Amino acid sequence: MTQAKPKPKTKPVPKSKPAPKARPQLPKAPTGIQGLDEITGGGLPKGRPTLVCGGAGCGKTLLAMEFLVRGVTEFDEPGVFMAFEETAKDLTQNVASLGFDLKDLIAHKKIVLDYVYIERSEIEESGEYDLEGLFIRLGSAIDSIGAKRVVLDTVESLFSGLPNPAILRAELRRLFRWLKDKGVTAIITGERGDGMLTRQGLEEYVSDCVIVLDHRVSEQTSSRRLRVVKYRGSTHGTNEYPFLIDADGISVLPVTSLGLQHIASSERISTGIPRLDAMLGGKGYYRGSSVLVSGTAGTGKSSFAALFADAACRRGERVLYFSFEESPSQIIRNMRSIGIDLQTWVKKGLLQIHANRPSIAGLETHLAMKHKMINEFKPQVVILDPLNSFVIGDNEVGVKAMLMRLLDFLKTNQITGLFTNLTPGGGMLEQTEVAISSLIDTWLVLRSIDSGGERNRGLSILKSRGMAHSNQVREFLLTDHGVELRDVYVGASGVLTGSARLTQEAQDRAAQMLRKQEIERQQLELQSKHQALEAQITALRAEFEVQKTASLRITGQEQAQGAQLAQGRLDMGLSRNEDAAAKNPKRGMK
Amino acid sequence: MKTNPAQPKAKPASSKAASSRYILKLYVAGKSPKSINAIANLKKICEENLQGRYELEVIDLYQQPQLAQGEQIIALPTLIRKLPPPLRRIIGDMSDTERVLVGLDIREKA
Numbered sequence: 001m002t003q004a005k006p007k008p009k010t011k012p013v014p015k016s017k018p019a020p021k022a023r024p025q026l027p028k029a030p031t032g033i034q035g036l037d038e039i040t041g042g043g044l045p046k047g048r049p050t051l052v053c054g055g056a057g058c059g060k061t062l063l064a065m066e067f068l069v070r071g072v073t074e075f076d077e078p079g080v081f082m083a084f085e086e087t088a089k090d091l092t093q094n095v096a097s098l099g100f101d102l103k104d105l106i107a108h109k110k111i112v113l114d115y116v117y118i119e120r121s122e123i124e125e126s127g128e129y130d131l132e133g134l135f136i137r138l139g140s141a142i143d144s145i146g147a148k149r150v151v152l153d154t155v156e157s158l159f160s161g162l163p164n165p166a167i168l169r170a171e172l173r174r175l176f177r178w179l180k181d182k183g184v185t186a187i188i189t190g191e192r193g194d195g196m197l198t199r200q201g202l203e204e205y206v207s208d209c210v211i212v213l214d215h216r217v218s219e220q221t222s223s224r225r226l227r228v229v230k231y232r233g234s235t236h237g238t239n240e241y242p243f244l245i246d247a248d249g250i251s252v253l254p255v256t257s258l259g260l261q262h263i264a265s266s267e268r269i270s271t272g273i274p275r276l277d278a279m280l281g282g283k284g285y286y287r288g289s290s291v292l293v294s295g296t297a298g299t300g301k302s303s304f305a306a307l308f309a310d311a312a313c314r315r316g317e318r319v320l321y322f323s324f325e326e327s328p329s330q331i332i333r334n335m336r337s338i339g340i341d342l343q344t345w346v347k348k349g350l351l352q353i354h355a356n357r358p359s360i361a362g363l364e365t366h367l368a369m370k371h372k373m374i375n376e377f378k379p380q381v382v383i384l385d386p387l388n389s390f391v392i393g394d395n396e397v398g399v400k401a402m403l404m405r406l407l408d409f410l411k412t413n414q415i416t417g418l419f420t421n422l423t424p425g426g427g428m429l430e431q432t433e434v435a436i437s438s439l440i441d442t443w444l445v446l447r448s449i450d451s452g453g454e455r456n457r458g459l460s461i462l463k464s465r466g467m468a469h470s471n472q473v474r475e476f477l478l479t480d481h482g483v484e485l486r487d488v489y490v491g492a493s494g495v496l497t498g499s500a501r502l503t504q505e506a507q508d509r510a511a512q513m514l515r516k517q518e519i520e521r522q523q524l525e526l527q528s529k530h531q532a533l534e535a536q537i538t539a540l541r542a543e544f545e546v547q548k549t550a551s552l553r554i555t556g557q558e559q560a561q562g563a564q565l566a567q568g569r570l571d572m573g574l575s576r577n578e579d580a581a582a583k584n585p586k587r588g589m590k
Numbered sequence: 591m592k593t594n595p596a597q598p599k600a601k602p603a604s605s606k607a608a609s610s611r612y613i614l615k616l617y618v619a620g621k622s623p624k625s626i627n628a629i630a631n632l633k634k635i636c637e638e639n640l641q642g643r644y645e646l647e648v649i650d651l652y653q654q655p656q657l658a659q660g661e662q663i664i665a666l667p668t669l670i671r672k673l674p675p676p677l678r679r680i681i682g683d684m685s686d687t688e689r690v691l692v693g694l695d696i697r698e699k700a
Contacts, residue, residue, distance in 0.1 A: 117662045122678065124693030127685030132619040133651060133663035140655035162665060
């Protein structure tokens with residue numbers, strides 16, 4: 001039987017419109033996926049298909065699903081997910097772990113999930129066929145909810161399910177044109193092929209935007225990367241960007257993708273070391289800030305962490321301690337030697353210590369585990385000791401991405417994070433291996449001060465955002481009752497610590513003693529002078545009194561004599577019978 | 591034409607199929623050449639091989655697009671053998687009579 005060219009009449013295939021007219025800004029459909037919109041400058045090309053390809057297990061389906069779900073939840077664009085590999089039930093279950101409630105979205109007619117079942121062994125081919133059934137099916141699904149987004153995952157499965165690849169190729173080409181004409185933003189996923197981006201060379205048909213995902217293992221640790229290979233009519237980031245799959249879905253780094261919307265608390269909490277609190281404006285760290293303690297080996301970083309944990313537990317707060325180098329019992333034993341009893345807090349349920357090697361899992365698994373533990377335990381303080389053990393081989397960028405996500409998570413939850421970082425000997429002290437220093441609010445640097453045949457520990461505050469802080473180097477001593485901070489001596493011979501400082505202190509004490517004695521002697525001398533003067537004053541006063549008494553006596557005698565004289569004259573007058581004088585004694589006296 | 595039950599390598603399904611009733615559904619897309627060809631070809635094959643013991647329903651998916659999902663239709667035209675079990679699918683315009691017969695288990699694969 002002769003065959004007419006397979007072209008259905010009633011559903012005419014629209015002419016492809018490459019639309020090469022210059023447009024100032026290509027309309028874009030934001031994906032809502034953290035970081036991806038930044039790389040693509042706003043999202044995927046709106047109303048056009050995008051190819052997402054990569055090897056098995058690289059996250060294609062997840063990316064497509066997140067694009068669809070976020071389209072509904074964030075941009076109110078319903079979507080159709082056509083799955084060729086996983087059943088609807090499996091898909092729903094798989095993405096439930098990312099917090100996507102597909103059942104609910106389907107029930108609310110926001111998403112249509114259509115599983116296409118093709119079993120090669122059940123299909124016999126007789127003559128020419130086309131994929132009009134797929135078109136009708138997809139068209140009906142799109143129309144039923146007014147979908148703006150479509151995902152075909154993985155359309156290449158058709159090649160293994162249906163005979164005659166030549167027909168399939170032609171039909172797929174038609175399909176992508178049809179999608180474009182429908183004006184839906186589509187993601188088509190494809191498995192990576194030999195020497196090609198996809199096994200069936202889909203990149204030939206879907207040429208507007210191509211994103212390649214990659215999942216590679218280096219140094220026994222896996223990391224995921226994303227790259228925008230092609231984006232017609234738009235600029236885009238061309239690098240490989242690491243991305244993580246965690247409880248919130250996919251997040252692609254660049255840094256700018258982080259929200260930075262967290263509320264900054266002005267509450268202050270003690271560091272566990274009173275003198276350090278004093279150095280930090282008298283009050284300690286901010287709640288919800290991130291604190292980094294870095295230093296060379298053996299400078300007491302873990303002790304700082306333990307002191308902080310202890311102080312938090314004393315306030316009745318919960319502390320989650322992630323250790324990557326020591327076991328919980330080792331930490332508890334070691335900290336007992338400086339007078340910190342962590343065991344009590346563990347028993348009271350205020351402190352949880354989780355110890356595992358960073359190499360037990362990939363970075364995103366670590367992140368997911370930490371998220372989970374933090375969500376379950378709801379601590380106020382989280383400690384990571386030390387950060388740099390994550391760095392294995394060349395995964396620094398991935399580590400930074402992970403830490404950034406973790407820090408952001410801690411900050412949005414108002415959890416204070418304290419991280420220790422081992423600075424390799426001989427390296428720059430003011431540098432972290434994983435280059436997260438810019439994310440840190442308070443950074444304490446511990447250093448070994450090597451002089452006079454001994455090693456001593458020095459502490460300084462490299463930075464502390466938003467508070468006045470001391471710029472001085474302190475020596476700190478690990479004693480059996482915790483950490484003590486001491487002033488260091490800075491003199492002509494440099495910074496003095498340890499026994500040199502003790503010697504200096506002894507010298508100072510001796511000098512002070514001498515000064516004190518001298519002052520006492522001078523005081524005594526002054527006192528005796530004073531007493532002598534006092535004695536002189538007393539003697540003079542006595543003499544004065546004597547003279548005063550004598551002059552009074554003379555005056556008295558004088559008066560007595562005068563009175564006697566007057567009396568004598570009066571007596572004489574009386575005896576002479578002087579009447580007038582008797583009548584008026586005054587006149588008589590004149 | 592009927593299957594030969596005497597064939598030594600005859601499968602049980604085939605021998606059963608020889609006597610059982612066929613329920614067939616042919617899904618097509620409107621009046622496209624492939625649809626028209628498929629309907630004509632299939633009717634001919636059925637009349638010649640299953641006369642009197644088949645039911646053929648032709649469904650235009652343009653009229654009932656919602657059926658495509660439930661019936662797992664991708665390619666058109668698609669012929670589905672509902673009965674006798676197991677379910678069988680044949681895609682194409684049914685121009686290859688031999689393959690239709692094999693697909694329907696009316697004839698053994700050569």
